[in-house]
Amino acid sequence: MNQFTFILTRPQMPENIGAAVRGMANFGLSDLRLVAPRDGWPHDDAIPMASGGFDHVQVSVFENLQQALHDCHLSFATTARSRDMQKDVYSPKAAISYRHKNFDFSCKTAIVFGAERTGLTNEEIALCHAIIEAPTSKDFSSLNLAQCVLMMAYEIASFHSKDKPADHVMTPAPLENFNGMFDRFIDVLDHGGFFKESHLRPKIERNIRTMLLRAQMSDNEIKTMHGIISALTRNNR
Amino acid sequence: MNQFTFILTRPQMPENIGAAVRGMANFGLSDLRLVAPRDGWPHDDAIPMASGGFDHVQVSVFENLQQALHDCHLSFATTARSRDMQKDVYSPKAAISYRHKNFDFSCKTAIVFGAERTGLTNEEIALCHAIIEAPTSKDFSSLNLAQCVLMMAYEIASFHSKDKPADHVMTPAPLENFNGMFDRFIDVLDHGGFFKESHLRPKIERNIRTMLLRAQMSDNEIKTMHGIISALTRNNR
Numbered sequence: 429m430n431q432f433t434f435i436l437t438r439p440q441m442p443e444n445i446g447a448a449v450r451g452m453a454n455f456g457l458s459d460l461r462l463v464a465p466r467d468g469w470p471h472d473d474a475i476p477m478a479s480g481g482f483d484h485v486q487v488s489v490f491e492n493l494q495q496a497l498h499d500c501h502l503s504f505a506t507t508a509r510s511r512d513m514q515k516d517v518y519s520p521k522a523a524i525s526y527r528h529k530n531f532d533f534s535c536k537t538a539i540v541f542g543a544e545r546t547g548l549t550n551e552e553i554a555l556c557h558a559i560i561e562a563p564t565s566k567d568f569s570s571l572n573l574a575q576c577v578l579m580m581a582y583e584i585a586s587f588h589s590k591d592k593p594a595d596h597v598m599t600p601a602p603l604e605n606f607n608g609m610f611d612r613f614i615d616v617l618d619h620g621g622f623f624k625e626s627h628l629r630p631k632i633e634r635n636i637r638t639m640l641l642r643a644q645m646s647d648n649e650i651k652t653m654h655g656i657i658s659a660l661t662r663n664n665r
Numbered sequence: 666m667n668q669f670t671f672i673l674t675r676p677q678m679p680e681n682i683g684a685a686v687r688g689m690a691n692f693g694l695s696d697l698r699l700v701a702p703r704d705g706w707p708h709d710d711a712i713p714m715a716s717g718g719f720d721h722v723q724v725s726v727f728e729n730l731q732q733a734l735h736d737c738h739l740s741f742a743t744t745a746r747s748r749d750m751q752k753d754v755y756s757p758k759a760a761i762s763y764r765h766k767n768f769d770f771s772c773k774t775a776i777v778f779g780a781e782r783t784g785l786t787n788e789e790i791a792l793c794h795a796i797i798e799a800p801t802s803k804d805f806s807s808l809n810l811a812q813c814v815l816m817m818a819y820e821i822a823s824f825h826s827k828d829k830p831a832d833h834v835m836t837p838a839p840l841e842n843f844n845g846m847f848d849r850f851i852d853v854l855d856h857g858g859f860f861k862e863s864h865l866r867p868k869i870e871r872n873i874r875t876m877l878l879r880a881q882m883s884d885n886e887i888k889t890m891h892g893i894i895s896a897l898t899r900n901n902r
Contacts, residue, residue, distance in 0.1 A: 447809065447812070450809060450812070451808075451809070451812055453802065453805045454799075454801045454802060454805055454806065454807070454808050454812070455800070455801060455802060456801075456802040456805075477809075479807070479809070480805070481805065483805075484802070484804075484805050514883065514886070519823065520819075520823070521823055562691075562819070563692070563819075563822045563823055563825070564691045564692060564693075564822070565690065565691060565692060565693040565721070565822075567721075568690045568691055568693075568717070568718065568720075568721050569691065570691070570716070571688075571691050571815075572684065572687060572688070572714075572716070574812070575684070575687070575688055575691070575811070575812065575815045578808075578812045578815055578816060579815060579816070579819045582757075582799070582800070582816045582819070585800040585801070585802075586756065586757070586758055586800055616897060617893060617896050617897065620895075620896030620897050620898075620899045621896060621899060622892060622893065622896035632889075635886070635889065636889065636893070639880050639882060639886045639889070640880065642879070642880045642881060643876050643877065643879045643880040644879065645876060649872070649876045652869075652872065652873060652876070655859060656854060656859065656873070657897070658857075659854050659857030659858060659859035660853060660854065660857050660894070660897035660898060661857075661897060662857045662858060
């Protein structure tokens with residue numbers, strides 16, 4: 429099930445990373461990415477909790493979430509409670525089902541998990557296509573990081589154990605291609621005087637990113653967007 | 666969800682009991698029974714891992730599994746690999762579904778978990794009505810005890826959460842608003858020399874419309890798009 433990548437952003441406890449590795453290995457997942465782990469990586473404290481899982485899971489380290497997502501086509505941010513953000517919210521089951529029904533095998537899909545104490549920041553969530561919210565109890569909703577990983581790994585394995593993917597619709601471009609286009613887009617907007625109040629800029633950027641991500645543009649469509657940006661910036665009226 | 670009881674038989678590590686309590690509380694389960702916990706009960710080492718979960722879960726202790734099951738109507742033994750035993754074997758999902766489809770609310774249902782190292786003995790499995798087998802990887806099938814608890818708690822909560830496809834957190838703008846923006850967009854593209862070959866224009870227009878429609882823009886986002894178009898057409902570089 430190499431089409432799934434799990435990303436832990438700023439994980440604090442190596443023990444949780446180890447437990448996450450074990451849970452992934454239990455359900456046949458092998459690609460774990462760490463974004464800026466607090467105590468560095470590799471770490472001895474992760475080994476006992478992994479219980480041999482490192483033989484099955486490859487772990488790589490990235491500086492930020494954007495880099496960790498570079499080759500992923502689709503990305504889900506896991507949150508305990510969905511924020512006030514214009515993104516689709518799926519249950520774990522619905523997210524996996526959505527992915528399989530709408531995209532073909534080669535669509536690399538990232539599940540992104542936040543730090544133990546704080547979860548994902550709004551900026552991190554904005555980098556993802558959609559949100560996964562677990563059906564947790566309202567008054568005790570905060571899952572342990574490794575437990576959240578286990579839940580998603582289990583759901584992925586459950587899907588494969590019964591159902592098979594439908595015919596492909598389209599694969600979104602890898603996120604690094606989207607982000608290259610997006611950065612250029614923001615740059616020309618900036619030159620066009622779009623950002624009038626600089627303190628609002630991060631939020632407005634996030635909103636535009638969210639809106640464009642939702643379109644899940646293919647590689648061809650990213651090229652079209654580049655053509656559009658070129659044409660618009662040539663345009664003097 | 667008091668109709669579900671989780672039973673840990675001969676659990677070895679208080680930390681795992683604490684993590685199990687947290688996972689149960691996360692998904693609204695409140696009845697945990699311990700059969701002959703190795704280090705006794707209560708135990709201080711369970712407290713940090715429970716992360717406050719003891720406020721939501723009642724823990725009771727029994728001498729053997731038979732006593733722990735005394736008031737349960739239906740019981741499932743969780744195993745990594747089903748033994749050579751004449752019992753029905755269910756996936757976690759199928760087990761919960763079977764319980765809800767065949768029994769009424771008052772049917773108290775036990776999920777029984779084995780000790781960390783050894784799992785359930787054949788004698789313990791024999792006390793249960795049926796077997797639950799997780800869809801784990803063949804060559805790395807042994808789940809951590811608390812992870813197994815989490816998986817079952819999640820599955821129970823998922824069943825109750827009425828899996829709706831996705832929560833669309835916003836309403837797309839009326840199409841006339843979209844089309845007004847789109848027409849203006851195409852117009853400035855045309856002025857920017859975007860459409861080089863006129864016979865391809867209908868197809869390209871259609872593709873751009875498809876891509877932008879997929880974003881399902883809200884009214885506010887349509888306004889943002891108008892601002893973007895204005896900024897881009899002001900841009901002379």
